Amino acid sequence: MQWMASAMHAARSQLETATHNLANVSSDGYRRAASSVALTDRGLVASEHGTFEQGAIRHTGRELDFAILGEGQFRVGKDMTRNGAFVTDRNGFVTDDRGRKLIGATGPIQLTAGTTVAADGAVLREGCIVNRIALPSGTKLQSGALEASNVNAVGETLEILTAQRAFETAQKVLVAIDDTRQKAVNDVVRLK
Amino acid sequence: MNRAMFAAASGMAAQQTNLEVIADNLANADVAGFKGAVASFADVNAGGSLGLGTTPTGRHAIFAQGKLMKSGGPFDIAIDGAGFFSVEKGGKTAYTRAGAFSRAADGSLQNADGWKLSGIAIPVDALGATVEKDGRVFIDTATKTHLAAGRIELASFPAPEHLRSLGGTLFAATRDSGSSQRFAPGGDGHPTIEFGMLEKSNVSIVESMMQILTAQRAYEANAKGVQAADEMLRIANNLHRS
Numbered sequence: 002m003q004w005m006a007s008a009m010h011a012a013r014s015q016l017e018t019a020t021h022n023l024a025n026v027s028s029d030g031y032r033r034a035a036s037s038v039a040l041t042d043r044g045l046v047a048s049e050h051g052t053f054e055q056g057a058i059r060h061t062g063r064e065l066d067f068a069i070l071g072e073g074q075f076r077v078g079k080d081m082t083r084n085g086a087f088v089t090d091r092n093g094f095v096t097d098d099r100g101r102k103l104i105g106a107t108g109p110i111q112l113t114a115g116t117t118v119a120a121d122g123a124v125l126r127e128g129c130i131v132n133r134i135a136l137p138s139g140t141k142l143q144s145g146a147l148e149a150s151n152v153n154a155v156g157e158t159l160e161i162l163t164a165q166r167a168f169e170t171a172q173k174v175l176v177a178i179d180d181t182r183q184k185a186v187n188d189v190v191r192l193k
Numbered sequence: 194m195n196r197a198m199f200a201a202a203s204g205m206a207a208q209q210t211n212l213e214v215i216a217d218n219l220a221n222a223d224v225a226g227f228k229g230a231v232a233s234f235a236d237v238n239a240g241g242s243l244g245l246g247t248t249p250t251g252r253h254a255i256f257a258q259g260k261l262m263k264s265g266g267p268f269d270i271a272i273d274g275a276g277f278f279s280v281e282k283g284g285k286t287a288y289t290r291a292g293a294f295s296r297a298a299d300g301s302l303q304n305a306d307g308w309k310l311s312g313i314a315i316p317v318d319a320l321g322a323t324v325e326k327d328g329r330v331f332i333d334t335a336t337k338t339h340l341a342a343g344r345i346e347l348a349s350f351p352a353p354e355h356l357r358s359l360g361g362t363l364f365a366a367t368r369d370s371g372s373s374q375r376f377a378p379g380g381d382g383h384p385t386i387e388f389g390m391l392e393k394s395n396v397s398i399v400e401s402m403m404q405i406l407t408a409q410r411a412y413e414a415n416a417k418g419v420q421a422a423d424e425m426l427r428i429a430n431n432l433h434r435s
Contacts, residue, residue: 009429012425013425016421016422017197017200019197020198020200020201020204020418020421020422021245021246023204023411023415024201024236024246025247026204026411027207027247028234028235031236034244063255063257084233088253088354088355090351090352090355090369091350091352091371093352098233098251098253157414158414161421162421165421165425168425168429169425172429175432176431
């Protein structure tokens with residue numbers, strides 16, 4: 002009986018992961034969480050882990066939009082993100098939508114007059130590299146484009162259906178076990 | 194289940210916002226000087242991997258250059274490059290890329306809503322006027338030709354993406370956008386003023402239609418998530434039978 006309850010819990014976690022992914026189908030740079038269910042001595046346990054599939058590259062033409070091709074993340078303030086939609090603030094600092102400053106190899110990236118960000122992430126002032134968007138080696142940067150969320154709506158809908166059916170099955174089994182016990186209890190009483 | 198339901202509902206709300214922005218872009222696709230906007234979203238995480246859906250993180254205009262087209266208006270001007278016309282009405286200043294102006298009785302250049310182009314006044318006896326690429330305005334009168342009548346200056350901002358939209362093609366400065374810097378057009382690599390032209394909106398209808406389809410499907414998928422969560426609650430309720 003506990004096992005079936007654990008199966009229902011696992012199905013619920015699966016559903017939560019899938020709906021969270023679906024909700025973020027339009028969040029640029031978002032990477033879907035994958036849920037997997039494993040059989041342990043405590044019954045079925047669902048766990049969540051990140052995925053690293055590249056999201057689709059969407060051309061925007063904006064100068065401060067960057068898509069990461071490969072591994073790595075942008076450092077914004079204290080956080081990391083794959084969302085490369087940046088703007089400048091009134092002091093010329095490059096920030097993301099939430100106002101967190103983009104941190105380069107030598108500190109926050111600031112664009113003053115005559116400073117530009119090259120397509121490879123180098124920050125140039127009068128031809129000299131003064132800062133750089135820090136990324137692991139081998140990772141390429143594409144400017145004028147954004148990495149779309151790597152959530153696939155079809156796959157997540159399938160996950161939802163799977164979770165729903167698993168939940169239903171577990172419930173049916175639970176009810177069946179309950180029926181059996183009920184019968185056992187009633188019959189034993191009658192035998193006496 | 195509730196977490197799943199609210200996550201899916203947040204997704205539906207996000208697509209609704211997305212659709213509103215796209216619809217606004219489409220509605221203004223034929224408005225000269227209009228700048229399309231985008232809404233952006235990010236995931237909500239309660240620490241660790243506890244996913245709570247999505248939230249809108251902002252909406253900002255895309256200031257990409259629109260195509261310039263020849264127009265028939267007597268005072269149509271367009272900016273080729275970055276920058277804004279600064280316009281005034283009732284003591285307020287706003288900024289716009291829409292350059293369809295006409296001459297008012299007091300000599301000022303106004304757009305259809307009565308916003309006056311800052312710093313320019315056309316003398317009443319002027320028969321015709323032209324604007325050079327560097328913004329200088331020249332007029333012809335009955336007796337003289339090529340008389341200088343001021344210069345159109347443009348405004349730029351340290352952070353134009355933080356300008357506040359006043360609806361239509363008008364924008365207002367905010368604390369985050371920084372204050373406007375006035376500059377003269379023309380010169381090396383600077384934006385120029387094109388006389389007798391208007392800047393079309395930078396909204397691509399094809400792209401917007403595609404965005405609508407995507408948003409609609411995403412909305413549907415999220416609605417399925419809400420349904421599934423609801424269905425599972427129903428199943429759970431059926432556990433206890435009398």
